[in-house]
Amino acid sequence: MKQLGNLALVCANRSDVLLQIQRGTVCFSIGMGTQMETISLAWDDDEKITALVRELNFGRYQNTENGGYTYD
Numbered sequence: 001m002k003q004l005g006n007l008a009l010v011c012a013n014r015s016d017v018l019l020q021i022q023r024g025t026v027c028f029s030i031g032m033g034t035q036m037e038t039i040s041l042a043w044d045d046d047e048k049i050t051a052l053v054r055e056l057n058f059g060r061y062q063n064t065e066n067g068g069y070t071y072d
Contacts, residue, residue, distance in 0.1 A: 003049040
């Protein structure tokens with residue numbers, strides 16, 4: 001639960017990300033059209049949310065120069 005705020009802050013600064021929280025589930029979508037990827041996590045799963053924040057900042061989903069994310 002502690003990492004949910006960190007995820008919200010990271011997502012708020014990104015135009016290519018949609019973050020929804022409903023009924024104990026965090027739904028995270030990144031990309032557009034056929035390249036959109038969606039991930040669902042429990043809202044209190046700090047370990048997985050921390051890993052997602054890390055990917056957004058430094059890994060697979062980090063911003064590239066053209067404003068999108070890296071596709072692996």
